Amino acid sequence: MAESRVQKTILNAKVNLIFYFINLAVTFFSRKVFLDSLGADFFGLTSTIGGFIGFLSLVELGIGNAISFALYKPMYDKDYKKLNEIVSVLGYLYYLVGFIILGCGIVLSMMFPYWFAGKGVSMSLVYSVFYSFLASVLLTYFVNFRQSILSADQRNYVITGCFQGASFICYLLQMGVVYYFFNYTPYGGICPYLWVVISLLTNIGCAIYLNIKINQMYPWLEAKIKLGKEKWREYPEIIKKTKQLFLHKIASYAQLQIRPLVMFKFAAPDKLTALEMIGKYDNYNLTAGKTSSLIAVVFSGNVAGVGNLIAEGNKERIHKVYWEFFALKFFIAGLLAFGFWHLTEPFLVCWLGEQYLLTKLLLLLLIINEFIWQIRYTTDAFIMGYGLFQDVWAPVVESIISVVVAVLGGYFWGLEGVLLGTIVSMTLIVCIWKPYFLFKEGLKISVWGYWTNFVRYSLSLLCAVVVGNYCVEVITFDPSQSFINWGLYAVCIMSIFALIYFVFLFLLNDGMRDFANRIGNMAKSKFGSKK
Numbered sequence: 001m002a003e004s005r006v007q008k009t010i011l012n013a014k015v016n017l018i019f020y021f022i023n024l025a026v027t028f029f030s031r032k033v034f035l036d037s038l039g040a041d042f043f044g045l046t047s048t049i050g051g052f053i054g055f056l057s058l059v060e061l062g063i064g065n066a067i068s069f070a071l072y073k074p075m076y077d078k079d080y081k082k083l084n085e086i087v088s089v090l091g092y093l094y095y096l097v098g099f100i101i102l103g104c105g106i107v108l109s110m111m112f113p114y115w116f117a118g119k120g121v122s123m124s125l126v127y128s129v130f131y132s133f134l135a136s137v138l139l140t141y142f143v144n145f146r147q148s149i150l151s152a153d154q155r156n157y158v159i160t161g162c163f164q165g166a167s168f169i170c171y172l173l174q175m176g177v178v179y180y181f182f183n184y185t186p187y188g189g190i191c192p193y194l195w196v197v198i199s200l201l202t203n204i205g206c207a208i209y210l211n212i213k214i215n216q217m218y219p220w221l222e223a224k225i226k227l228g229k230e231k232w233r234e235y236p237e238i239i240k241k242t243k244q245l246f247l248h249k250i251a252s253y254a255q256l257q258i259r260p261l262v263m264f265k266f267a268a269p270d271k272l273t274a275l276e277m278i279g280k281y282d283n284y285n286l287t288a289g290k291t292s293s294l295i296a297v298v299f300s301g302n303v304a305g306v307g308n309l310i311a312e313g314n315k316e317r318i319h320k321v322y323w324e325f326f327a328l329k330f331f332i333a334g335l336l337a338f339g340f341w342h343l344t345e346p347f348l349v350c351w352l353g354e355q356y357l358l359t360k361l362l363l364l365l366l367i368i369n370e371f372i373w374q375i376r377y378t379t380d381a382f383i384m385g386y387g388l389f390q391d392v393w394a395p396v397v398e399s400i401i402s403v404v405v406a407v408l409g410g411y412f413w414g415l416e417g418v419l420l421g422t423i424v425s426m427t428l429i430v431c432i433w434k435p436y437f438l439f440k441e442g443l444k445i446s447v448w449g450y451w452t453n454f455v456r457y458s459l460s461l462l463c464a465v466v467v468g469n470y471c472v473e474v475i476t477f478d479p480s481q482s483f484i485n486w487g488l489y490a491v492c493i494m495s496i497f498a499l500i501y502f503v504f505l506f507l508l509n510d511g512m513r514d515f516a517n518r519i520g521n522m523a524k525s526k527f528g529s530k531k
Helices: 002-035 040-060 065-077 080-109 123-142 147-151 156-181 191-217 226-235 235-255 258-266 274-299 302-312 316-350 360-375 377-386 393-413 414-442 448-471 483-508 511-531
Strands: none
Touching: 002 156, 002 191, 002 393, 040 080, 040 123, 040 191, 040 258, 040 302, 065 147, 065 191, 065 235, 065 274, 065 302, 065 377, 065 483, 065 511, 080 123, 080 147, 080 156, 080 226, 080 235, 123 147, 147 156, 147 191, 147 258, 156 191, 156 258, 235 393, 258 274, 258 414, 274 316, 302 316, 302 377, 316 360, 316 414, 316 483, 316 511, 360 377, 360 414, 393 414, 414 448, 448 483
16 A cells, blocks of 8 residues: 555656646746736736635535545545445535535625725626636535545546646636737726636536546446435534534635735735735735645645555554655745745746835745745644544634734734734644644654654754855846846755755754655665666
């Protein structure tokens, strides 16, 4: 099984990276085209509407994660009867959730004339964006619920490839629409409406293709809503986990979805509209998000691999793999943080121009936020693998802290203050409580080992940053002059820092040494077999 997990992980990474880089290039190019034509206000509107859709998604309650946990053991045992029943239960529950979201969405949309009054945006455009986004979300509940079997089987590359491919086609069609139909009336005339229609149609096409692939890969899967309605009471553990996960989902919503709404209220300084400010922030967020999503693509399916590993029950191996994952993610988090600080502003200048730059403080806060999101992955993956969702007080406290600090910070300091909400809440709950909870309830070893290792990893990063910054000062050419300069600069500083950082981590941490040995053994095995 260990070999199978490794093979699936590598296949996930290979296939997903191909789609990722293709889509990455198109995304940044299209963003420039869309900003020049449709303007930052339009993307501020789509970001705000996305916040509303995220609010409606709270109705999902965490059912998908509860189902994923329930699938690990039968997937490991190849119990097809139970797998069919569990996926059918998911389909039935999602069927109910879908209709609830649709109803709530209709009611919420009735408030838009009040919410967007005086914002200078057409209500017909607001409704077009909202109902297009809502329809795309409903596809998950009515059509795509069977994709949970792919995640449990560590085949996330199929899901990612499907959605990335649809996104690639969508961007090409949208750029074509902007090129042929754009006019210089507010928001570009008919262009935004066509932009929205294309987004919806490509999502529908993606849903159809994904279900065809699932039928081909799992011919034994016969998940039916009717069967789920009959069987859902036979799986009380799913309902129990769902209730626990509901509050966890609120915490995730508070961190990711409420923030755009708070920004909409507090983001605008003296001469900028709120939508324009959010649009500029989204450029930073897009730059960081696309880089972070590259890492997510590489690690997609690993949560299922962890669940499969835990199902085997080898505690010594579980502990060892945890620290290897932790070492790798800490290395990646530090590497990204260093790169974001030195490369984000020159990239934005090359891409969009100096007029789209915001403050250094905002960039620093965004980096801290992304760093915490990266290092939390290992603990979150193992908590998910163990099904440890009973700490229902934690997401409540996290949500309260996040929202209160974001509102107060936004009121006193604007956009930068809003970002403090997520950082403060994640520091207290994600960085302090969650490791303690995992080590006590899941790994069942002392958490002091975690803190000892965390200090060593942090010291390694600090030393690497000091040495890395000293080396970067030697490079004198300006990366903001052209993309070629930026690319050369990025390769130079990231290569230097990666080497320095790896050496410090390797010397000070067992987890990194174990991971390096694993990679070395895999390389020897692969090249040795070829000989």
